[in-house]
Amino acid sequence: MLLARRTEERLIRLYHQGRIFGGVYAGIGQEAIGAATTLNSRPEDLFSPLIRDMTVHIGRGETVLNIFRQYLGRATGPTGGRDGNVHYGNLSLGVLTMVSHLGAMLPVIVGAVIARRRRGSESIGFAYFGDGASSTGDFHEALNFASVMDVPVVFVLENNQYAYSTPVSRQYRCRNLADRAVGYGMEGYRVDGNDAVGLYLFVQRLSRKIRHEARPVLLECETMRMRGHGEHDDFSYVPKSLLRKFSRRDPIVRAVKTLVEAGVISEEDFSALDGECRQEVDRAYRRALAEPEPDPATLEEGVYAPRGNDLS
Ligand SMILES: Cc1ncc(C[n+]2csc(CCOP(=O)(O)OP(=O)(O)O)c2C)c(N)n1
Ligand SMILES: [Mg+2]
Structure with missing residues (x-):
């Protein structure tokens, strides 16, 4: 969570310096969700993160160096500088590359989990969306x-109160989005998405259960988008009182408090960890900045099938 926070803070600065290709869509304040779910996953599991899920990439083992390469459009990055920011994945880490069309990855990950399980894997899926x-x-x-086919996917609904400038009061009229689960014949839960430790313990039980029972589940995580939709958006339409309420529930501050009180870590451990994260971010972004952008001569690579390739 800390590494993601420090990475995004740096990306925001780079964006305002005009060094990022495309936008920056921060998940600041939502880090607990990706952290609690990836920490409860197995190597064979599949993930379809969305724009604010930096902790899914990092939780599955993506390097901060690769993340900076991607945002800085470097030839060395996951998309070779051909696409920017959030449009990347890493199948060897079980992370599907996202497309921006809202909801579009949900049927894809259901199919991907079916495919893995048909080959004998005990894979489950984690699908993130707003x-x-x-x-x-x-x-x-x-x-x-997913319900009629018994596909074990945790549909992780990150209810962060806004979809761009649309507040949830203009988005749905049911009490909780988790209530929709009953209409699909699956279980639905609404949980505090800013309580990393509580969420971790909850998902630990949930992932064991669905892996065993092979059933999907809808998990609505209550959280808050603490910045604009992207860094181009000043989010002046969000009431300051709402932001204040959720800034008191910052997932990192809360997790540290819980862990210090429980004697798991000390304040000093936390400071040392934070120092390491800052250093890692510094090293990664400086190195990525020094790397080359793609050579225009390679423009067609990865776009067209090689000539003479028999696709029949
Ligand atoms: C089908 C579709 N409609 C509209 C958009 C434009 N769009 C991109 S993100 C976004 C808001 C997304 O809100 P939400 O799903 O709550 O996720 P959040 O940004 O809050 O994390 C919109 C309307 C899109 N990408 N795809
Ligand atoms: Mg939203």
Whole structure:
């Protein structure tokens, strides 16, 4: 969570310096969700992160160096500088590359989990999406299909109160989005998405259960988007009182408090860890900055099939 926070803070600065290709969509304040879920996963599990899920990439083992390469459009990065920011994945870490179309990855990960399990794996899926994406047709198709086909996917709904400038009061009229689960014949839970330790313990039980029972589940995590939709957005439409309320529930501050009180770590351990994260971020972004952008002569690589390639 700390590494993701420090990485995003640096990305925000780089964005305002004009050094990022494309936008920056921060998940600051939502780090607990990706952390608690990836820490409860196995190597064979599959993930479809969305724009604010830095902790999913890092939790699955993506390097901060690769993340900076991607945002800085370097030839050495995951997409070779051909695409920017959040449009990357790493199948060897079980992380599917996202597309921006809201809800579109939900049926994809359901199919991917079916494919893995048919080959004998005990893989389960973790699909991340927002309150806005929950209003798409793909959401309905994916949950219904996963339920009738008994596909173990945790549908991780990050309810961060806004979809761009649309507040949740204009998004749905049910009490909780988790209530929709019953319509698909699956279990639904609404949990505090800013309590990393509580969420970790909850997902630990949940992931064991669905791996064993092969059933999907809808997990609505209550959280807050603490910045604009992207760094280009000043989010002046978000009431300051809402931001204040959630800044008192910062997931990192809360996790440290819980762990210090429980005697798991000390304040000094936390400071040392933070220092290491800052150093890692510094080293990674400086190194990525020094690396080359793609050579224009390679423009067609990875776009067209090589000539003479028999696709039949
Ligand atoms: C199908 C579709 N409609 C509209 C958009 C434009 N769009 C991109 S992100 C976004 C808001 C997403 O809100 P939410 O799903 O709550 O996720 P959050 O940004 O809050 O994490 C919109 C409307 C899109 N990418 N895809
Ligand atoms: Mg949202």
